Amino acid sequence: MQEQYQPSAIEPAAQAKWEEARLFNVSEDASKPKYYCLSMFPYPSGKLHMGHVRNYTIGDVLSRFKLLNGFNVLQPMGWDAFGMPAENAAMKNNVAPAAWTYDNIEYMKTQLKSLGFAIDWQREIATCKPDYYRWEQWLFTKLFEKGIVYRKNGTVNWDPVDQTVLANEQVIDGRGWRSGALVEKREIPMYYFKITDYAEELLNDLDKLENWPEQVKTMQRNWIGKSRGMTIRFAVDETSKAGLNGDAAQFVQVYTTRPDTVFGACAVAVAAEHPLATAAAEGNAELQAFIAECKAGSVAEADMATMEKKGLPTGRFVINPLNGDKLEVWIANYVLWGYGDGAVMVVPAHDERDFAFALKYDLPITQVVDLDNRPSEYDKTQWQDWYAEKEHTKLINSGEFDGLSVQTAYDAMAEKLQASGAGEPKTQYRLRDWGISRQRYWGCPIPIVHCEQCGDVPVPADQLPVVLPENVVPDGMGSPLAKMPEFYETACPCCGKPAKRETDTMDTFMESSWYQFRYMSPKFSDGMVNPEATQYWGAVDQYIGGIEHAILHLLYARFFTKLMRDEGLVKVDEPFERLLTQGMVVCETYYRENDKGGKDWINPADVGLSFDEKGRPVSAVLKADGLPVVISGTEKMSKSKNNGVDPQALIDAYGADTARLFMMFAAPPEQSLEWSDSGVEGAHRFLRRLWRTVYEYLQQGGAVAAFSGNQDGLSKELKDLRHKLHRTIAKVSDDYSRRQQFNTAIAAVMELLNQFDKTDTAGEQGRAVAQEVLETAVRLLWPIVPHICETLWSSLRPSENLWNIGWPTVDEAALVKSEIEIMVQVNGKLRGKITVAADASKADLEAAALATDGAARFMEGKAAKKIIVVPGRLVNIVV
Ligand code: ANZ
Ligand code: ZN
Numbered sequence: 028m029q030e031q032y033q034p035s036a037i038e039p040a041a042q043a044k045w046e047e048a049r050l051f052n053v054s055e056d057a058s059k060p061k062y063y064c065l066s067m068f069p070y071p072s073g074k075l076h077m078g079h080v081r082n083y084t085i086g087d088v089l090s091r092f093k094l095l096n097g098f099n100v101l102q103p104m105g106w107d108a109f110g111m112p113a114e115n116a117a118m119k120n121n122v123a124p125a126a127w128t129y130d131n132i133e134y135m136k137t138q139l140k141s142l143g144f145a146i147d148w149q150r151e152i153a154t155c156k157p158d159y160y161r162w163e164q165w166l167f168t169k170l171f172e173k174g175i176v177y178r179k180n181g182t183v184n185w186d187p188v189d190q191t192v193l194a195n196e197q198v199i200d201g202r203g204w205r206s207g208a209l210v211e212k213r214e215i216p217m218y219y220f221k222i223t224d225y226a227e228e229l230l231n232d233l234d235k236l237e238n239w240p241e242q243v244k245t246m247q248r249n250w251i252g253k254s255r256g257m258t259i260r261f262a263v264d265e266t267s268k269a270g271l272n273g274d275a276a277q278f279v280q281v282y283t284t285r286p287d288t289v290f291g292a293c294a295v296a297v298a299a300e301h302p303l304a305t306a307a308a309e310g311n312a313e314l315q316a317f318i319a320e321c322k323a324g325s326v327a328e329a330d331m332a333t334m335e336k337k338g339l340p341t342g343r344f345v346i347n348p349l350n351g352d353k354l355e356v357w358i359a360n361y362v363l364w365g366y367g368d369g370a371v372m373v374v375p376a377h378d379e380r381d382f383a384f385a386l387k388y389d390l391p392i393t394q395v396v397d398l399d400n401r402p403s404e405y406d407k408t409q410w411q412d413w414y415a416e417k418e419h420t421k422l423i424n425s426g427e428f429d430g431l432s433v434q435t436a437y438d439a440m441a442e443k444l445q446a447s448g449a450g451e452p453k454t455q456y457r458l459r460d461w462g463i464s465r466q467r468y469w470g471c472p473i474p475i476v477h478c479e480q481c482g483d484v485p486v487p488a489d490q491l492p493v494v495l496p497e498n499v500v501p502d503g504m505g506s507p508l509a510k511m512p513e514f515y516e517t518a519c520p521c522c523g524k525p526a527k528r529e530t531d532t533m534d535t536f537m538e539s540s541w542y543q544f545r546y547m548s549p550k551f552s553d554g555m556v557n558p559e560a561t562q563y564w565g566a567v568d569q570y571i572g573g574i575e576h577a578i579l580h581l582l583y584a585r586f587f588t589k590l591m592r593d594e595g596l597v598k599v600d601e602p603f604e605r606l607l608t609q610g611m612v613v614c615e616t617y618y619r620e621n622d623k624g625g626k627d628w629i630n631p632a633d634v635g636l637s638f639d640e641k642g643r644p645v646s647a648v649l650k651a652d653g654l655p656v657v658i659s660g661t662e663k664m665s666k667s668k669n670n671g672v673d674p675q676a677l678i679d680a681y682g683a684d685t686a687r688l689f690m691m692f693a694a695p696p697e698q699s700l701e702w703s704d705s706g707v708e709g710a711h712r713f714l715r716r717l718w719r720t721v722y723e724y725l726q727q728g729g730a731v732a733a734f735s736g737n738q739d740g741l742s743k744e745l746k747d748l749r750h751k752l753h754r755t756i757a758k759v760s761d762d763y764s765r766r767q768q769f770n771t772a773i774a775a776v777m778e779l780l781n782q783f784d785k786t787d788t789a790g791e792q793g794r795a796v797a798q799e800v801l802e803t804a805v806r807l808l809w810p811i812v813p814h815i816c817e818t819l820w821s822s823l824r825p826s827e828n829l830w831n832i833g834w835p836t837v838d839e840a841a842l843v844k845s846e847i848e849i850m851v852q853v854n855g856k857l858r859g860k861i862t863v864a865a866d867a868s869k870a871d872l873e874a875a876a877l878a879t880d881g882a883a884r885f886m887e888g889k890a891a892k893k894i895i896v897v898p899g900r901l902v903n904i905v906v
Contacts, residue, residue, distance in 0.1 A: 028725055028822040032718035034682025034814065041817040042143050050094075050830060051145045053101050055563040062098035063564050064090040065543055065603075067572030067580075068105045071131035071153075072112055075138045077612040077664055077690075077702065078573065080674045084687045084811075085609055085696050085769075086571045087144045091810035092763040094145065095834040101564060102145055103546040105152035106132050109470045109535045111194065114501050117469075124469040125497035128155060138675060142683045143814055150549045154538035155469075159545065161492035162555035163537055164474040168485035169594060171475070175224065178483060181217040181462045184210045191505045192466035205503055212323060217464035217531070218473060222586050226251055226456040229585055238605035240697075243577045250578050252457025256284035257441060258368060259450040261295055263303075264353060267343035270306035279303060279345050279356060282367025282455055285377060286444065287437040289349050290425040291395035292372040293385060296338060296359035301369050304358045307341035314339055314358065321360045336361050336384045348449035349440065350426060359384060367455055382410040396433060397423045461583070463534040468499060468507045470532030478519035478526040487520050493528065506530055539580055540587035543567050543602050554596075561597045570603035577608065607696060607767060614670045614702040616659040617647055628669035629656050631702070632676065642705070661701060672702050684812040685711045691769040691811050713777065714815055717808075720780060721801055721819045729823075730798035731791050738840060745796050746845055748786045752800050753841040755779045759807045760834070769811060776807050798823070803835045850901040851876045853885040861902075869896050876902035 029036075045051065066086035069079055083104075090102040106128075113124035120127070132153060139146070152159050170176040184193040186203035192213075197204045222229075230251045233244045260278035268276045279295055297304050299321035308314035317339045338359035345354055354372075361380050362371055375385030376394040385392050386408075394405045399419040405411075413420060422428050422436045431439060444450035464473065472493040474486035486493055496514060501507045508514050508530040519526035541555075547564045548557030572580075581603070588602040617634045618626040629649060634656060636644045647656050664671040677686050689710040694700040738746055755775045762772035779800065788797040802823050809816040809829060820829040844865050849872065851859040859881025863872060873894050876882055886906050895903040 028722055030722060032715045032815070034684060034714075037818040038141070038143060038683055038814040041814040042140070044817065045143075045145070048828070048830075051100075051102065051147050052149055053099055053147055055560060056099045057563075059097060059099040061101065061564060062090070062093040062569075063101045063567045064093070064569045065103065065546070065567045065571070067570075067576060068107050068539070068542065069135065070107045070110060070112070071128055071135055073131050073134070075135055075674055077672060077674050078609075080142065080686060081612055081690045081696075081700060082571055082573070082609055083139065083142065083144055084690050085607065086569070087142075087687075087813075088691060088763070088769055088810040089569055089571075089767070090145050091813060092834070095806070095809065095830060097833060100145070101150075101546070102147060103150040103152075103549070104139065104144070104146045104148070105150075105542060105546070105549075106135075106154065107535070107539050107542075108132065108153045108155035109532075109538060111467065111469070113469045114467065117500050118503050121500055123498055123500050125155065125499075128153075128469075138678075141678060142687065145813075150546050152542065152545060152549050154471075154535075154542065155495075157492040157494050158550075158552070160471040160495075160538065162545070163471055163533070163541070164486070164491050164493060165488055166541075166555060166590070166594070167533075168474055168488070168491075170220070170590065171218075171483075171485045175221045175590065176218055177221065178216055178218055180214045181219070181464070182212050183215055183217075183466070185213040187211055189504050191503065194465075194467075215466075217462050218475075220461040220463060220586070222461045222582075223456060223458055225586055225589055226253070226458050228589060229458075229582065232585070232601055235601060236603075236606070239603075240606060240608055243574070243581065243606060243608060246577045247582055250458065250582065254284055254455045254457070256282060256453060256455065257286045257444065257450050258282055258453045259286060259289065259348065259372065259444060260448075261345035261347060261354065261372070262449075264344040264346060267345070267356075270309050271302065275302040275306075279370050280368045281370045281372045282453060283372055285374065285437075286440050286450070287422065287428075287433055288374045288377045288395050289347065289372065289440060290422075290428070291374040291376050291393045292347055292352070292354060293375060293390045293393065294340075294354050294357050294373040295345050296357045296362050296371050296373050296384070298362040298364035298369040299358055299360070300364035301358070301362075303341065303343060303356055307343055307356070307358070314341065317358060321358070334360065336380060336387060338384060338388065340388075348444060348447065357388075365459060366457070376405065377413065379410050379412075393424055395422060395424050396420050399432075461534075461586075463537060464531040465534055466506050467532055468501045469495075470535060471495070471537060472508070473529040473531050473533055475529040476517055476519055476526045477529065478521060478524065480524065481519055481521040481526075484519055484521050484526070490520060495532070508532075536579060536583050540583040541591065543570075543584065544588075544591065544597055555591070556596055558596075566599040566601060567603045569605050569607065571607045571609060573611075574608040581606075609696050610694065610699040611663045612702060613661050613699050614664050614672060615644070615661050616668045616670045617656045618659055619649075619656050628667075630669050631672055663699075664702070677707060681707065681711045682814070684714055684815050688714065688773070688812050692773045693770070695768045695770055714812060717780070717804070718815065718819065720783070721805070721823065724797055724801060725822060728794070730794040732795060734792075734795040734799045736838075741792055741796070743846060744786050745788075745793060746841075748782060748788075748796055748800065749838070749841040750844055751779055751782050752803060753837050753839075756803065756807065756835050757837050757842075760837075763810065772807070773811065776804055779804060805829070806832070806835050847899060849876075849899075851879050851881055852901055852903040853882060854905060855903060856885070858882060858885045865899075869898075872896050872898075872902050876904060 064086050066082050090100050094100045108128050113128050116127050117124045167176060184198050186193050186206055186208055188206035188208035189203060193203055193210060198210050201210055202208060203210055230253055233247055258280050260280045262278050263276060299318040304318055308318055338357040341356045341358060343356045345356055347354055373381045373384060375381045375390060375392040377396060392407055396413045398416060399421050420433050422431050428436045428439060472495050474491060474493045476484045476486060478484055499507050515528040515530050517526055517528050544556045544561060548560035551557040584602050591597045592600060614631055617629040621627045633650050634647050635650045637646050639645045644658060647658050648654060649656050662668055662670060674686060689707045692710060693706050738749060758775045759772040762768050783800050788794060805816045805819045806829060846862050847865045849861050849863055850857055851861055859879040861875045861879060863875055882904055889906040891904050891906055893905040
């Protein structure tokens with residue numbers, strides 16, 4: 028064994044050893060329990076960042092722990108390879124997105140390999156490869172035939188200068204990111220997944236996910252947004268029917284969660300797209316201009332909530348079905364065309380948006396719900412949520428319904444509305460169908476052929492995949508595919524006549540919605556997944572990734588699982604049994620003010636710090652010029668604050684194990700982890716110390732014989748050490764499995780080694796216990812710092828592989844402390860201590876306590892009236 032700990036030498040050697048043993052290559056094996064551990068796959072952006080290293084280390088620790096516990100562990104890795112950054116890089120560097128992506132994959136793969144993750148690399152997938160996306164296209168065509176995928180018009184951001192559709196993130200302050208042109212809204216045909224058909228199941232099944240963070244489930248529930256209410260129809264007044272046809276001429280239908288407030292309606296407001304708005308705007312320039320303004324605005328929900336409420340009256344009227352009031356119809360910018368019926372009844376006293384609207388346009392505010400037993404003065408300048416006091420409210424100003432409780436009134440009004448055909452109960456979801464068409468090049472082609480005669484024809488299975496040409500450099504002016512006749516010219520699969528391929532590609536969320544199943548049989552060529560493999564692996568046992576994916580990615584992956592189940596492809600209802608959302612990696616930020624008064628952010632690697640006596644940074648300088656920089660707050664590592672620390676530099680300087688240990692030790696996985704140089708150095712110091720401890724032990728000759736298993740003859744000190752050892756095993760096992768808190772596991776092993784250092788392990792028995800302690804410490808730490816542990820193990824026990832020995836078990840005998848310390852009290856005051864056998868009887872304890880000096884002194888010759896024994900803790904002598 029080398030005297031020095033040299034990560035650069037031992038890490039590749041350990042990796043070669045695992046590779047040679049094919050330790051991480053798995054197949055279905057009915058003789059073992061399975062454990063499928065999946066970390067969210069990376070986008071191949073160029074190089075790994077700290078978030079990746081953290082994510083994949085957590086997954087690796089869990090995988091290796093399960094491996095030592097006898098599980099058949101599947102830990103795959105791949106590349107979420109389609110997406111916009113590749114197109115942006117292509118434009119910047121004039122290289123094809125495919126070439127850029129493949130280069131990045133290659134480099135990042137060497138980085139991942141250098142970290143020593145227990146990955147089955149034979150299962151690597153890249154979603155931009157035809158043998159992957161082919162099956163996505165296949166499923167798409169199946170679902171298209173079933174009607175789960177359908178086509179309708181959708182609104183997109185259109186850049187009139189670049190003549191291209193922009194993604195939401197490419198619109199900055201309403202302008203195109205490249206051209207700076209004012210962005211317009213355009214309606215174009217797109218493909219949609221009917222996720223709303225699954226809304227109820229997606230909501231209900233959240234209750235089954237016991238091992239998901241509550242926070243994530245809440246976010247999903249809110250996103251699905253189930254609301255219960257009624258549709259109510261307000262008849263169009265006879266004077267107001269001009270230009271309206273069909274139902275639109277009969278009534279305006281609104282969706283409300285508060286039918287009980289219908290007497291408080293002062294108007295009805297419709298979205299700009301509503302037929303009544305269109306009819307009213309006929310020949311009315313003002314209304315036309317307002318409708319255009321509403322349509323141009325952002326559809327982002329956050330903006331809807333905060334924007335100024337605006338509206339215009341249409342001069343048309345409808346009738347309140349319960350009280351016959353004649354209400355004017357307004358067009359309002361806060362009514363969404365895509366939600367409910369695109370129309371609302373305006374109830375200013377009880378809805379905050381309506382309140383703002385009514386104040387602005389001076390509409391009457393009628394309170395219809397009041398507190399039960401407290402007379403209240405309605406403050407007409409300030410909106411108040413009376414409904415929050417649901418329990419103690421009653422109706423007022425509501426005719427025959429006055430005095431009823433909210434719930435009774437709700438039911439009574441619902442019944443009356445239903446009886447007269449003016450409304451019915453309705454459940455509504457906030458969730459919209461998922462539009463998956465993207466007018467981009469670097470994505471999975473949508474497998475549809477447009478034929479003049481046959482319409483939209485899905486590409487038949489035997490003609491899949493529709494391959495995306497890879498030698499293309501986009502120029503930012505529209506989709507390149509739409510300019511490539513060699514791509515889009517084709518024959519109709521139905522009638523054989525010339526037809527045109529769809530040139531849109533799919534949302535990249537598609538690829539990440541089913542990769543968890545493809546990993547089970549990544550090379551299967553007879554179908555999307557191999558039934559035997561999906562049967563064996565079932566669902567992912569442990570999924571790990573960032574909280575930023577709490578909503579969309581997880582929702583789509585859950586949705587796809589249900590789609591695939593309904594196609595008979597998988598047997599599970601949910602893809603991820605247990606979810607761990609890792610916290611962010613954060614770092615101090617530094618800047619200098621520039622001439623323009625802005626901030627130039629400086630990378631932490633270029634900053635030198637000085638500390639006060641408590642180790643807190645007090646000042647910072649730029650290493651290059653020695654002049655001060657401003658220390659700003661701690662924030663998530665990001666390009667914009669230039670506070671990203673490159674994990675490669677860390678790996679190069681200290682090795683993979685230090686990087687892994689630092690990540691696992693600095694914070695529990697769910698919390699944010701603060702980058703610190705001193706933390707990294709501390710991690711490295713610990714590993715050097717571990718190395719030296721084993722080295723010195725072996726220098727002194729190691730053990731003569733293994734520990735016999737019988738500790739009767741051991742000294743008290745050695746018994747205590749074994750006690751500590753086996754308590755540590757129990758604690759670390761629990762930390763890895765149930766608690767998933769690795770920092771405390773590491774701390775426990777550190778404590779064990781401290782006690783080991785202080786214990787005299789000379790002599791045959793001492794050497795035997797020392798061997799047991801060191802071997803066990805190495806096994807306990809193997810999941811976290813596998814390279815050093817692998818190497819130390821092979822010096823400690825060259826004859827056997829660590830992974831064959833498996834996880835250490837607790838020796839219950841060692842947990843029983845042979846001797847314990849008991850306090851002796853006289854009249855409740857501490858007067859001494861006794862050391863007794865752990866299983867000493869009550870009589871022995873009493874006798875030993877009475878025999879102490881303390882007892883003799885403080886009993887002052889009196890006899891004991893009573894002796895109270897608290898086993899394991901104290902003896903109290905009462906005199
Ligand atoms: C009258 C009312 C009175 C309402 C009241 C609320 C409180 P959730 O819970 O999110 O489903 N609404 C309905 N359709 C809308 C649309 N297309 N655009 C904007 N707002 C719309 O919200 C349902 C409530 O949002 C409905 O209930 C309606 O306002 C409004 F004291 O009707 B309510
Ligand atoms: Zn045809």
